[in-house]
Amino acid sequence: MYRAFIVDDDAATRDGLRNYFNWAKYDVEIVGDASDGDEAYEQILDLKPDILISDVKMPRMDGTVLLQKLLAAGMRIAVLFISGYSEVALVKSAIRFGASDYILKPLDLSELETAVSRIVARLHDDALRAEKLNKMEAQLRRSMPLLRDRYFLGLLNHGAESFSEIQADAEFLGLELDPGDKVNAFILTIDEYGSFFNPTAEKEKYLCSFAVLNIISDLFEGRWHGYAAQEGKQQFAGMLHDKRLDPDELGDFYVRLRDILEETLGIVVSVGAGTVVDSVTEIVSSYQVAKENIKDRFLHGSGIYAAQGGQQRKKADMLLAYQYLEGLRLDLPLYQDPARIDAFVEDIFGRLLSVEDIGEEDIKTFCFHIVYKLHDQLTGQDAAGAVDFRKQNDAINSVFGQSTLEGLKHCLGQYFRDTVHSFCQRQGEYASSVVLVKRILKEEYAYQWTLDELAGRVNISKAYMCTLFKQSTGQTIMDYLAKTRVYKAAGLLLDPKNKINEVGDMVGYGDPGYFTRIFKKYLGVSPSQYRGNLRERLTGEGR
Numbered sequence: 419m420y421r422a423f424i425v426d427d428d429a430a431t432r433d434g435l436r437n438y439f440n441w442a443k444y445d446v447e448i449v450g451d452a453s454d455g456d457e458a459y460e461q462i463l464d465l466k467p468d469i470l471i472s473d474v475k476m477p478r479m480d481g482t483v484l485l486q487k488l489l490a491a492g493m494r495i496a497v498l499f500i501s502g503y504s505e506v507a508l509v510k511s512a513i514r515f516g517a518s519d520y521i522l523k524p525l526d527l528s529e530l531e532t533a534v535s536r537i538v539a540r541l542h543d544d545a546l547r548a549e550k551l552n553k554m555e556a557q558l559r560r561s562m563p564l565l566r567d568r569y570f571l572g573l574l575n576h577g578a579e580s581f582s583e584i585q586a587d588a589e590f591l592g593l594e595l596d597p598g599d600k601v602n603a604f605i606l607t608i609d610e611y612g613s614f615f616n617p618t619a620e621k622e623k624y625l626c627s628f629a630v631l632n633i634i635s636d637l638f639e640g641r642w643h644g645y646a647a648q649e650g651k652q653q654f655a656g657m658l659h660d661k662r663l664d665p666d667e668l669g670d671f672y673v674r675l676r677d678i679l680e681e682t683l684g685i686v687v688s689v690g691a692g693t694v695v696d697s698v699t700e701i702v703s704s705y706q707v708a709k710e711n712i713k714d715r716f717l718h719g720s721g722i723y724a725a726q727g728g729q730q731r732k733k734a735d736m737l738l739a740y741q742y743l744e745g746l747r748l749d750l751p752l753y754q755d756p757a758r759i760d761a762f763v764e765d766i767f768g769r770l771l772s773v774e775d776i777g778e779e780d781i782k783t784f785c786f787h788i789v790y791k792l793h794d795q796l797t798g799q800d801a802a803g804a805v806d807f808r809k810q811n812d813a814i815n816s817v818f819g820q821s822t823l824e825g826l827k828h829c830l831g832q833y834f835r836d837t838v839h840s841f842c843q844r845q846g847e848y849a850s851s852v853v854l855v856k857r858i859l860k861e862e863y864a865y866q867w868t869l870d871e872l873a874g875r876v877n878i879s880k881a882y883m884c885t886l887f888k889q890s891t892g893q894t895i896m897d898y899l900a901k902t903r904v905y906k907a908a909g910l911l912l913d914p915k916n917k918i919n920e921v922g923d924m925v926g927y928g929d930p931g932y933f934t935r936i937f938k939k940y941l942g943v944s945p946s947q948y949r950g951n952l953r954e955r956l957t958g959e960g961r
Contacts, residue, residue, distance in 0.1 A: 420444075420541055422469040424451040425458040425484065426500065427476045431525070435471060439530060444538045455479030459487060467495065468541055474501040485517060496537045500525065566591040567647035574603060574655055577702035584698070593645060595698050600663040603692040603705035604672065605712045606634070608652040608685050609720045609821060623651065629683055630654060637675055652821070655708075657701060665694045672722045688715040690723045716778035717771075717823060734776040736784065739769055743787055748795045753838045763831045767823070785817045785830050792837050809836065851876050852890040855883065856898070863902045864926040869895065903927065904940045911949050918945045 422441070426432050432451045441448060449465050452458035454476040462470065470488070472481035479487075485497055499520035518540065519533045569591055578584045581597040588595045608630075627648050634656060638644035642663055646656030658668070672689045679687050690712025692704030711723040753759050766788065770781050793810055813833040820826040854876050859867070872895065873880040887895050903925040910921045922933030922945070937945050 420446045420469060420538060421449045421465070421467040422446050422471060423449060423458065423462055423465060423467040425453075425455060425470065425472040425476070425481065426451075427453050427473060429453070431473070431500070434525070439527070439534075441534075444534050446534065446538065455481060455484030455487075459484060462488060462493070462495075463491060466493075469537060470495050470497045472497065472499060474499050496541055498533055498537060562591065566593065569593070570645055570647050571649060571655060573698075574657070574701060574705040578699050581697065581699055594643060595659065596661070597697060598661055599643070599659040599698065600661065600694055600696060601657055601659045601698050601701050601704060602663060602665075602668055602694045603655070603657045603701055603708045605649070605690045605705075605708045606630070606646075606654045606656065606675070607688050607690075607712060607715065607821070609688055609715065610686065610825075626683060626685065627654075630679065630685075633678055633682065634675065637671070637678070641671075655705070657698075657704075659698060663694060668694070669722065669724055672724075676722065686720050688712065688720045688723065690714070713778050716781075716821065717776075719822070732775040734773050734780045736773060736776075736780055739773060739784060740787070742769065743784070743791060746791060748792065750795060750838050750841045753834070754842055756835060759831055759834045759838070763827055763834065766830070767827055781823070781826065782818050782820070785826060786814055788830060789813050789817065789833060792834060809833075851878055851883065852887055855887055855895065856891075859895070859899050859902055863899065863906055864924065866926065867899065900936055901940055904937050907933070907937060907945065908941065908948065911945060912952065914949075918949065921945065 424432050424435050426435070432453075436448050436451065446469065449467055450461050452461060455472070456479040458472075459479070470485070472484060474481045481497075481499055488495060497517040497519075499517050500523060501520055502523050518537050521529045521533050569587060570593065573584065581595075584595070608626075631646055631648065631654065634644070634646045634654070638658070642658045642660040644656060644658045646654050649655040658671070668691060672691060676687050676689060679685055690708045690710075692706070692708035692711070695701065695704045714723045715721060753762070766784075767781075770776060770784060773780070789810060813829070816829045816833075817826065820829055855872065858872065858875060869880045869884065873883045876883060878886075884895060887893075887898070891898060893901075907921050907925045910916050910924060911918070916924070919930045919933075922928070922930055922937075925933075927933035927936065934944050937943075937948070941948060943951065
């Protein structure tokens with residue numbers, strides 16, 4: 419319900435407004451009245467009504483002066499002025515600095531209803547806008563830490579041309595920056611992240627990240643100013659800034675930070691520190707050095723890696739390594755011994771680490787190509803090219819996700835072992851399938867087999883079956899079946915009781931002409947010639 423206050427020097431007008439107008443219809447309650455502005459002022463400040471209904475001309479303090487004083491006191495109030503014809507110009511002037519509406523005397527109820535309904539509608543709209551703004555403000559407050567982190571990480575990566583460019587944003591987000599501060603950027607990573615946390619323990623990871631940021635913040639206080647934000651699941655980026663920032667003390671600060679995190683949270687971290695620069699506007703250069711320095715943890719393990727004067731790292735010459743990889747041939751069955759795989763992996767990493775200026779990205783990219791080399795070798799040696807692309811993609815993701823050299827070695831070795839095991843397992847399955855096909859054809863040689871039916875019997879695809887059989891025997895399935903039938907027919911022809919045409923039908927050839935052509939193809943003579951030759955040999959032996 420809205421609250422209204424009436425001010426008019428005419429008692430009858432006040433009484434009429436209070437008692438002869440249906441305020442409840444518009445959800446309005448009259449909370450007080452006064453005879454002039456001077457008398458009304460204190461009451462209005464105390465009662466804080468939503469609507470002021472006021473005469474313009476009154477003794478001591480008129481309506482326009484009252485409105486100005488209320489606005490000056492910080493009141494937000496809707497005003498409906500009541501005026502005579504001669505005061506219209508004055509009212510219009512008042513509307514320009516805050517009055518909501520006006521009606522003329524003598525009062526007309528329909529005009530009053532129209533004016534009150536307009537004011538109530540505005541108040542309702544204002545309330546909705548205020549509610550929306552309050553929600554937005556509350557949401558902004560909740561989002562402020564995230565906004566601050568995003569802004570800070572953007573500043574580290576992109577910087578600013580001048581301090582004035584970032585000053586307003588920094589103040590709004592609560593980043594206390596000073597143009598005269600020296601600045602040092604750093605990166606902190608949790609080492610062996612996967613061994614510290616259960617992969618599904620998201621709450622545990624969140625609490626650990628929160629604790630890390632709190633510890634960093636606590637160490638800042640009383641010494642230097644600083645800020646840090648989480649940049650990834652196991653990495654944090656931060657900066658120290660102060661006029662008193664002493665480069666010689668930074669190493670001690672980072673060692674202390676590392677020790678406290680290990681003592682309190684049981685985690686091992688590495689820190690890559692950038693150079694000390696003269697202004698926050700130069701923070702990008704410091705941060706880039708920090709990013710380069712933190713890469714050293716991959717090759718050298720956990721530790722504090724301080725700035726090297728912003729020196730650019732040389733690009734590693736990987737030509738010989740990739741030439742070696744190009745010529746590499748891996749006979750997978752020879753690697754069934756895990757020790758041989760371990761020796762191969764050690765040889766690979768020995769070659770890589772002998773490359774001058776090699777870094778984490780170079781090593782991981784090379785290991786990525788090793789995974790693909792195994793894929794190529796498997797495709798060439800596997801009878802059906804049955805490569806598990808899901809495992810291959812998992813291995814590639816694992817390669818690029820490793821945070822230590824030993825972890826990468828283990829990852830590559832494990833993929834090699836899994837590949838060889840799957841290959842050899844399939845080779846055994848292939849041999850079993852071929853043996854089964856041979857047995858079926860030898861036992862049921864007279865049946866009119868189709869490749870689809872035969873594949874269904876051995877429970878593999880037709881194409882897969884044909885590839886396996888050809889690779890194992892050097893001949894097609896239909897060639898093998900034809901030979902089997904011909905050799906069976908040759909045996910049956912030894913018995914003179916079996917007629918030649920009947921023999922062809924007995925081994926699966928109902929067409930005598932076709933039987934003759936197939937028989938001659940494999941034995942060089944027709945069935946009748948074969949039997950005649952047998953008879954001659956037998957007759958000759960009987961003499």
